[in-house]
Each structure stands twice: as C-alpha cells, then as structure tokens.
Amino acid sequence: MIRYRFLTAAVCALLAAAPALAAPPADDSTRDAKALADKIDKLIAERWAKEKVTPAPAADDAEFLRRATLDLAGRIPLVSEVRTFLADPAPDKRARAIERLLKGPGYVNHFANTWQKLLVPENDPTNFELLLNVPPFQAWVRRQFSENVPYDKMVRELLTAPVVSDGQAAIFRLQRGERTEPSPMLFYLAKEAKPEELAAATSRLFLGVKLECAQCHNHPFAKWRREQFWETAAFFAGLSRDTNRFGTTRELTDRREMAIPGTDRVVQANFLDGSEPRWKYKVGPRVTLAEWVTSADNPFFARAAANRLWAHFFGIGIVDPVDDLGDDKAEPSHPELLDVLAREFAAHKFDLKFLIRAITLSKTYQLTSAYTDPSQEELRLFAKMPVKGMTAEQLFDSVSAATGYREQGGPQNPFFGANTPRSEFLTKFASQDKRTESTTSILQALALMNGKLVADATNAERSVTLAGIADAPFLDTAGKVEALYLGTLSRLPRSQERERFVKYIEDGGAKKDRKQALADVFWALLNSSEFMLNH
Secondary structure, rough: OHHHHHHHHHHHHHHOOOOOOOOOOHHHHHHHHHHHHHHHHHHHHHHHHHHHHOOOOOOOHHHHHHHHHHHHHOOOOOOHHHHHHHHHOOHHHHHHHHHHHHOHHHHHHHHHHHHHHHOOOOOOOOOOHHHHHHHHHHHHHHHHHHOOOOOHHHHHHHHHHOOOOHHHHHHHHOOOOOOOOOHHHHHHHHHHHHHHHHHHHHHHHHHHHOOHHHOOOOOOOOOOOHHHHHHHHHHHEEEEEEHHHHHHHHOOOOOEEOOOOOOOOOEEEEOOOOOOOOOOOOHHHHHHHHHHHOOOOOOOOOHHHHHHHHHHHHOOOOOOOOOOOOOOOOOOOOHHHHHHHHHHHHHOOOOOOHHHHHHOOOOOOOEEOOOHHHHHHHHHHHHOOOOOOOOOHHHHHHHHHHOOOOOOOOOOOOOHHHHHHHHHHHHHHHOOOOHHOOOHHHHHHHHHHHHHHHHHHHHHHHHHOHHHHHHHHOOOHHHHHHHHHHOOOOOOOHHHHHHHHHHHHHOHHHHHHHHHHHHHHHHHHHHHHHHHHEE
C-alpha cells in the first residue's frame, strides 16, 4: 500500500501542471531586446527576398519550448512545464518562457558547461595538476553566469588573473580540507603557461581569429603574418613554469618581448589591428592586452562574441567557422546583421542575457525545423531552424529529465570521480564541432540502447517512472502513451502514433505483457532521432 501511494504521488508530480508565470516587467533592456529581435527578422527577410526564399512556418508551441529549453537550460522540458505552456493562452507566453529559463539554474549550469569546454577543451584525466584546478575553475565560470557578469569584464578577469601558484601548497590545502576559491587558473595550466598557446587561444576565443596558422611560417593564402603571431604571444612572455617544482608558475610582469623560434629576430608585444600599445607604469602586458581585447572599439571582440552566440542557437555562425572572422575569405552570410548585433551588444555593456533574449525572441529563431520548401536547403539563409546535434551534457541531462534519474551523492572528488554514470556517459558522447552535421558512433548508440542508465529507466520492474505511469488509476492506455510522449519528445502524440502504440500496449507487445510493452514504447522514444536531436 505504501509503495502504491509513493508511485501515485510520483506520477502525479510528473503529470501536474506548474503554476502560471507572471509576465516579466517590460524594462528598457527587454524593450531594446525586442527591438533588436525585430531588426534581426527584417535583415533576414531582406535576404530571403533577394534570394527568392520561401521561409518555413513558425514552430508550434511544443517545438519552440523544447528547443528553447535545450538551448537555454541544457535539457528537455519537464512534463509539467510542457503541459503548463501548451495550456497557456497568453500571446506573450514565449517571451515569459524565455525569461523563466534565463532566470533558472539550468541557464547557469548549461552556459557554464559550454564555456568551460570552450575555454579549456584540453582533457587529460591523468594530469594530477589539471584535475586539482578543475573545481575552482568550474566555480569561477559558474559565478560569471550566476551573477550575469558582463562579457567584457569576464574576459578581462580571465586574461589578467594572477597566475603565480605553488602546486604543492595547493595539495596540502586540499588534504586539510580547505575550501579553494574560484579561479580561472586552469586556463593557463591547460596551456602549460606557454605564450604561444595562450596567444592562439586568446585570439581564437575572444577575437574570432585563428592566429595559430601563422605560428611557424607565413601562409601564402592567409591574412596573418608570423610576426603578428609572436607579437601577440609576447604579451604572455613573462609567464614561465618551473619544471623542477610541481605546479609552480611564475610571471615577470615587465617582460613584453619574445624571440621568434628558429630565428635571430626579437619582436615586441603589439596589437593585431596594427596599433601600438600605450604602456603604463607598473601595468603588466596582460592587463594592457585585456584592455584592448575587451574595448568597445575593438574591431573583433563584440563581433566574435555575437557570432559565437548566434552559432550556439542556430548551430552555424553568421561567419562560419566561428573562429575565422579575421579571414578575408570567410564572408559573413549577413554582414549588416553581424554589425548590428555587435554594435547593440557593446551598447548594452556586453550583457550576454540581452543578446540571448534578442536572438530567442526573433521570429527567425522560432521557425520550425521542418523542411517545407527547396529554397530552405542553404542553412546560412536561416529560412528554417537547422537541426542540431545535442552536446554530451544536453543528452545526459535530457535522458535524466525524461527518466527521473538523479545522480547519488554530493560533488565528486576530482581525482576519484571519473566513474560516475554521468562522467562515463560524457566520455562516450564527445561533442561535435559541427553540430548541424551530427553523427552517432556505434558506442554512443549502444550506450543509449543498452547502457545501464537507459536500461534501468526502461526496465518494467525497476523503473519508478514506468511503474508510476503503469499503475496510475487515472490514466487509460492512451493517457499513458501521452505521458511518455510529453516526457521524452515534449509533445503530444499524433493520432496515428497514439493509435499504433495503444494497440501495441493493449496487445501486450512481443511478450504479451502490457507493462513490458509500455517499457518497449519508452525505450523506442528515448532511442529515436527526434529525442536525440535539437530541432
């Protein structure tokens, strides 16, 4: 009897509608974001008219909510969120959903995960020193998004962070159980504090320039020269690692010149736009570089950020690849649009949420992903929403949301936490560089089809979610199919789907067992391309 009450309570919570959300206050930032959204649509529509493109229709409410939740919170919506949204007749419910997602913890988690992987793509589980610095780096990135730190301030803090460290002292603090303060130190350690590695990462991430192509020689077809690469690296020339003492990093703050390897030439630190730094007394070269990089007048900074955010939501940038803005051959698909996004981003003090709000409020973002006309084939015309592969984190968190899985225990020790279901899943589902060309490896497919997480969640005897739905006295077979669809695909089943699965379940499936047949349907939905893709 106790078990029955527990399962009934669980399924009631799963199916219940959340309370309606009040409309957000229409402050200046919100109004400006809507005005920018309208400008986005105008510029995109002008290109459609020029190219004689027939755009796809708007996404329905279910498609929009699933996409926005994946893009903003990193997971599919919960059943209660879907039911509430679909039942809401208010014309501004999409804007309110965006506000709710931007204010929720999912936004912080998702964007912190995204930026952590961008800033530190290096992954060496055998490197003790890197593992030691993962928790403080995670805390630092999370703080940037939880406090909505302006993007220029976040980048400036990263580029000017103190990097003098003693790894042995850090180990002693860990052994004593002392709390480590949030720190971006991992960014420098992952690049081994090498000026050339830091210059390449800085120019690519924050300026949209693949400068490393010029590290060894002048490329005959590239814009950037070898001297410019090492002039940028010279801003980090004062950094060094003590190879004889574990985890020790030092910096000479007055050093700002480097010898080009293999030559007798020495270059001074210099900006990529050709302007010369204005050095200040007792101000280190990294501070001078950070001030130039994050300046509103910088010809690269705001454009690179706007292009990267656009690619986050559409799977492809206005300039593609996103880190090739400095290449004369990489033409923007919509030059005026990129200029407008960059200009408004800078004008609104590099507020990431402002730019995110404008993009997601646009009708362009809210188009369906369904292919409805041959003129929509070119993705960079944005005449329909491109279908995107999920990141590994999105897929795991979506499976968890659909199945009710919760990882046990608190934060994992960075040295012994690599065998959790989440970490094992993430290692198999490496993120795709080209999200609009998503592929699934055999190991990834097997992880979903036969992995322990999905196997337990779809086991007719062990799954709490399945047991709750199967035993719910207020659900007929059609209602149970509907609950599974809302929980996995975030939409109601179509009439043919409902009829087919109701018949399959009532016939007992292959084993003539209704509960097992319900589990079969759950398994099929979790392994469908509709579940695994963001569309």
